[in-house]
Amino acid sequence: MVKETKYYECLGVDPSATEAQLKTAYKKGALKFHPDKNKNNPEAAEKFKELSHAYEILSDSQKRAIYDQYGEEGLEGGGAGGGMNAEDLFSQFFGGGGAFGGMFGGGMRDTGPKKARTIHHVHKVNLEDIYRGKVSKLALQKSVICSGCEGRGGKEGAVKECTGCNGSGMKTMMRQMGPMIQRFQTVCPDCNGEGEIIRDKDRCKKCNGKKTVVERKVLHVHVDKGVRDGHKIEFRGEGDQMPGVMPGDVVFEIEQKPHPRFQRKNDDLFYQAEIDLLTALAGGTIHIEHLDDRWLTVNIAPGEVIVPDAIKVIHGQGMPSFRHHDFGNLYIKFDVKFPEKDQLQNLDLLEKDFELEDIDTTENSQARAHGAAGAMDEDDDDVPPGAERVQCASQ
Incomplete structure (x- = not known):
């Protein structure tokens, strides 16, 4: 069996690298490809995730042993995919945002409290409203912290951390499959993934222990004159609420409707x-x-x-x-x-106009010919009634 080395190649180290060498390689790569330093480079963000994933596997001696023996297949089912995300690993490795934030000026994404999810909506607007500007009243459903239990889920002191998963909501399981050991994660059966245990009699009656309730919210969305297709209007803190995290945001994206004219x-x-x-x-x-x-x-x-x-x-x-x-x-x-064959009345009018112009031209030419004839007959003093003499001006 050929030994798989993709994670080592990602970090740029040899498969025999020591723990210290792995740390050095990860630190160098993470600082180089961190999204805060490469905001306009999606490839760097993807590379950052790959580096973090490779280091998470290889820095864990048990995961590294499985990977060295069985490759990625041996890690399927949770050993590789169920760990922390790239930013959490970076924050844990560097001990917070001080070193990175001071280096690049912008700080890390996760230096502050975590936020609930952002609610995205597409707001379709016709061209007339974009031309004149308008204010739209848009209603949405969002989660808010239950006022009955203040986000605890039950009576004060009645909510206990699940001992089966240590509050994570997930349990790591090991399974022997012939010579291969498979490690995977599954939802904790003791707390059904909630991470906490609440007795039914102690659950909040308003939210049934869920800590949040659904609320209808009306937002006034200002569509400014001349706003362009794809423009985003943000309402910070108006999104979902969850205990222990900052409220999420609401983002409306303007979509211009096609216009008939x-x-x-x-x-x-x-x-x-x-x-x-x-x-x-x-x-x-x-x-x-x-x-x-x-x-x-x-x-x-x-x-x-x-x-x-x-x-x-x-x-x-x-x-x-x-x-x-x-x-x-x-x-x-x-x-x-252009007119059809049975719609030629306008064309007839044009033809009459051109005929009149031709008649005028003919009459003028006849007058000019008659006058010229009179001018040539110098001895003839008898001019026919109505005729005018035409004199040629010398140039």
């Missing part, structure tokens, strides 16, 4: 306008309903030919900039609708 990109708005061929060629006016119920008038000047997919920009009519006082732009993209 506008598309948004950062602070700019995009609008698709459909116009007919007559308006595209001869000009006209279109009206756009904005997000605050205003109507914008967009003029297409005569002679300003609009081709399909042409874009007009209206400055300052986009989205309000988040926490600033300016606005983005509104981009209007035109879709020119």
